[in-house]
Amino acid sequence: MVKILCGVDLGGTKISTGLVDEKGNIIKSIKIPTMAEKGPEEVIKRIEQSVYDVLKEAGLKISDLKGVGIGSPGPLDAKRGVVISPPNLPGWDNVPIVDILSHKLGVEVKLENDANAAAIGEHLFGAGRGIDNFVYITVSTGIGGGVIIQGKLYSGENSNAAEIGHHTINFNGPRCNCGNYGCFEAFASGTAIARFAQEGIQNGKDTMIRDLAKDGVVKSEHVFEAAKLGDEFAEELVDNEAFYLGVGISNIMAFYNPKRIAIGGGVSTQWEMLYDKMMETIKKKALKPNAEVCEVVKAELGENVGVLGAAALLL
Template sequence: MGSYLGIDIGGTNIKAGLVTEDGSVVASGSRGWSGGDPEDAVATASDVASELAAPGTAEPVACGVGCAGLVLRETGIVVRSPNLPTWHSVPLRKLLEASLGLRVIVENDVNAAAYAEYLLGAARGSTSAVVVALGTGVGGGIVIDGRLYRGGHGFAGELGHSTVDIDGSDCVCGGSGCLEGFANAASIVGRAASAIGAGEETILTALADERPLTAKDVGDAANAGDRVALEAVEAAGRVFGAGLANIVQILDPDVIVVGGGVAAVGEVLLGPARAEMAARACGREGHETRLVTAEMGELAGATGAALLARDEIARG
């Protein structure tokens, strides 16, 4: 059976999978890296890829790459990436084609993951889906009628940088008052830290004395019933839900899929988000957009990128 190589380049590790025509991952690998220069990424990705093999599966015929940041799909250039601050207009497709000896397509990592969720994961069977990655940043990918929607310039789906507070503070994107700053991992930690600073009673105080808090710490405390942690998570969930309601009002997708590290906090976050979304996208009389959690796991980006390469080859 023919296969495709999928690679996911993130800020702290590079993952690769050998993916069959039907989307099954038959071999995979991952390597931590320092988020260094593009040559490092290409060398590391090529190393991980070279170790992938599975009995009965032919060598890959093409490679799809998901990479965080603004990606120009047509040229395979990564314009810039929040996780890879030294990258500016990197010709990633050209570099990887030279290293791998394969045809390469490059896509935004969340777009690639969205495609995988749409075809095989939590959005399968839908016509239109929006996939949101909730973590250090807040990314989005849009699939409509079987195709990724990239917008006029390739930058569609940047949900995290839609405005939720016109007077809000500055964002890493250069704008201000963006959803990302209210719903990402750092915002949850920040709310909890403010409460600790104000002397509120929480199980997180002792932990914060030992090491920097993470969003997972706050999520765990919330799930254990800690009031301060619950308030921090619920506040993030509410703003997140308002952002999702904006998507519903504009696109009316069948389903919104939420993935990423912060989504693992679970219903203490997604419950308030769902309620806020329903309240702000009301009056649909049983035709509401569903809000569900992602199913494709760690290899969503690599799998989706490989399937995008498959479809590109099929188009010729």
């Protein structure tokens, strides 16, 4: 009998656990709060329980599983199966999650950082199907990425390859959460869009963005919404975003020379507003042979990329 894959997308606020067949169809999935504040022992118990719960809902049992894949925030050591110390999982310090869960569940458990897992998911089930040299990037609160080289994930010397969000695109740029100045993430993440909007408002820009942010907290969604309504300052911010994406993607082309780059994450849901200006920037900035050989597409797996990517670790 064909075995079922179980994918666990471990996040700072929620755990998504899904059963997936080998073609990437989700059979059943559930979502529970992480309760990260209770620490690693409790969170791992919740992961274990979520696996049993989703199996129960699908009328399956643990022996039907090929294994459990976990996509976790980094830093982590995928080879040793250890989560090191993710900023949004307080109290985690070199937790051997693979050993603990494989012992508890009695099945194979695999670990990868969430962006790498998503890259594998898109490669096997989504926008990277059949593409040997493929890059996935996710643009949401931060920017992460994963790279498939000659058909396989390349994770680097210590699982930190494709830290695309933390490469410098303007060394005179704003400070990034990582401490560096001018990171791709500091210019082009959803958080950065919101920060640029907030700065504009503080400097007295005439914009409806503030009115859309009803609780006073400006988010990137408000900027896109205002731009759709014709707000000039918001349009300028969206144009800048498309330009910054174009710079970062041109750099991805220079380093990896891939055949396809897929963009996922919250910001990519505004694809139509960003695409033209982004491609225009790439055309100006990337080397011609690198740009000509490479398609830039929207990722396909949407919100399911976490679960599907984690499940794909078992293939």
